[in-house]
Amino acid sequence: MNTVMKTYILLIIALITFPIVSQANKPIDSTTVISKTFTIVLDAGHGGTDPGKKVGSVNEKDIALKVVQKVGTMLEKNPEINVVYTRTTDVFLELHERASIANKAKADLFVSVHCNAAANKSAKGNETWVLGLHRSDDNLEVVQRENSVILLEDNYEEKYAGFDPNDPSSFAASLLTQEDFLDNSIEIAANVQIKLEASLKRKNRGVKQAGFAVLRLSYMPSVLIETGFITNKEERNFLKSNAGQDKVANSIFKAILQYQKNRDINNFDVEPVDIEEGNSSQVITAQDNKSGLTYKVQIAASSNAIAVKSYNFKKLPEISREKSGTVYRYFSGKLNTVEAAIALKNKAVKAGYDGAFIVVIENGVTRRL
Ligand SMILES: [Zn+2]
Numbered sequence: 001m002n003t004v005m006k007t008y009i010l011l012i013i014a015l016i017t018f019p020i021v022s023q024a025n026k027p028i029d030s031t032t033v034i035s036k037t038f039t040i041v042l043d044a045g046h047g048g049t050d051p052g053k054k055v056g057s058v059n060e061k062d063i064a065l066k067v068v069q070k071v072g073t074m075l076e077k078n079p080e081i082n083v084v085y086t087r088t089t090d091v092f093l094e095l096h097e098r099a100s101i102a103n104k105a106k107a108d109l110f111v112s113v114h115c116n117a118a119a120n121k122s123a124k125g126n127e128t129w130v131l132g133l134h135r136s137d138d139n140l141e142v143v144q145r146e147n148s149v150i151l152l153e154d155n156y157e158e159k160y161a162g163f164d165p166n167d168p169s170s171f172a173a174s175l176l177t178q179e180d181f182l183d184n185s186i187e188i189a190a191n192v193q194i195k196l197e198a199s200l201k202r203k204n205r206g207v208k209q210a211g212f213a214v215l216r217l218s219y220m221p222s223v224l225i226e227t228g229f230i231t232n233k234e235e236r237n238f239l240k241s242n243a244g245q246d247k248v249a250n251s252i253f254k255a256i257l258q259y260q261k262n263r264d265i266n267n268f269d270v271e272p273v274d275i276e277e278g279n280s281s282q283v284i285t286a287q288d289n290k291s292g293l294t295y296k297v298q299i300a301a302s303s304n305a306i307a308v309k310s311y312n313f314k315k316l317p318e319i320s321r322e323k324s325g326t327v328y329r330y331f332s333g334k335l336n337t338v339e340a341a342i343a344l345k346n347k348a349v350k351a352g353y354d355g356a357f358i359v360v361i362e363n364g365v366t367r368r369l
Contacts, residue, residue: 038260039082040075041107044068045114045224048092053117053230060115060230061090063239067113067227070249071256081260102220108263109188110222111256115230115239124232125203126196129224130185183307184221187262190306191255192225199251202228202235207305225252262312294361295341295369296320296331299353306330314351317344322366331359338369 044065046052052060065087072083084105086098102110116127189207197204205226227248228235238244299313305328306312308319316332323329333344341358348356358369 037080038109038263039084039105039107040109040111040256040260041084041086041102041105041220042068042072042075043086043098043102043110043112045112047087047090050092053115055117055230055236058230058236058240060117063115063227063230063245064113065090066245067249067252070245071111071113071252074249074253075256078257078260107220109256109259110220111188111252112222112224113252114224114226115228116226117231118229119231121231121233123229124235125205126193126200126228127205127208127226128189128192129208129226130182130189130222183309185223186305187307187309187312188221188255188259189223191258192223192252195251195255195258196225196227196248199247200228200238262309292362293336295335295338296333296359296361296366297341297345297348297356298329298331298359298368299348299356300330302328302330314348314353316348316351316353341369 044061044067046059046061046064048061050061052064054060068085069088072085075081075083082105084101084107086101087093116123186207193204193207196202228239230236230239239248297316299316305321308321308330310316310319313319313330313332318333320331320334321328322331332348333341335341335344338358345356345358359366360369
C-alpha cells in the first residue's frame, strides 16, 4: 500500500470517530443495543468498486474480507464478545458508513484489515498502525489532501457536519491528546504484531503511528493491520491461500482476545509489595524519603511503546516507562529503600521477568544498582 492509500485508509479509521450530524441526534436502533460486555468492529478494507491493491487476479479487498470473516467466526464463539462487521460482502462503503456502523455499535475496539504494497517487490512483513498525534505542517498537508476524498461523496457537507476538507484548520481545531486512548490502540497493535510474528515467522515491521490526530470526539481504540505485502510474490501466495488466511486470522484473533481479557483487569488494585518475613523495612513514599534516592525494578525493554498498565506487566505495581534512544525501558515500583526494591525484584522474577534488576535514580539520573 503506498503512502496515499495508507493515509486514505487511516482517514477511514479517523472518521470512525468523527462526529456525524446525520446520526448524532438519532436514537440508536434497538437492534444495536448490546448486552455483551465487549464489542468489536471488524472492518475489511476496501470493497466493491474499490479493490484496494490489485496484483493480477489477487485483490486486497478479497483477502481482507476473508481474513475478517475468519477472525469474526473465531471471536463469535466467545460469549462475552459482540462482533460487528462493516461489511460481509463485496460492497463499497463510504467513509461515513464505516463510521456510522462503529458509532452505532458503541464499539470498544475497531480493527481494520488490509494488505500492504510497495514498488519494491522484495518489501515484506507485517505492520500495524495506530492513529498518532502529529501537528507538523507536513502532516496537516497530507491530512488535508487525503480528507479531500470526502468531496467525492454526495452531500458531504451534511454528512461531515461543517468539516471542510480544504481547510486544514478545520481538522487542526479538532485535535486533542487522548493519551489513554492512544495507549489502548498501541496495546492492541503490539499484541497483533507479537502474535503475527510468532505465527508467521515473518519480518515484524512494528507498530507505527500515522500522521493523523486522534479526533476530538474519538472514543474507541483503533488499529489498522497490514497483513503482508500483496506485491511480494511469496507473501501474496500466502495471503491468497486458505491456510495463510487461517494463520493470519488466528493471530489477530488471539491478539484481540488478549486485549479483551486485559480489559477485565483494567482497574485492578496495585498490590502491596511483599516484604520478606523478619524484614522490618517499610515502603515509604517519595515525599518521606530523606536520602533522595529512588529505586525501581527494570523489568523489560522494548522498541514498542506499551501502555504503562499493570495488566501489561504481569500485574506488577507502579509501571513506568523511560525512553532511551529508540528503546523503551519499563520499570515497576518507585521505592525508597533497597530492601523494598529487592523484595519487588524477587516478585518480578517470580512473575517471569528473569532478567529483572534494580535501578537507582539520583538527581534525575537512572543507573543500575
Ligand atoms: Zn488497504
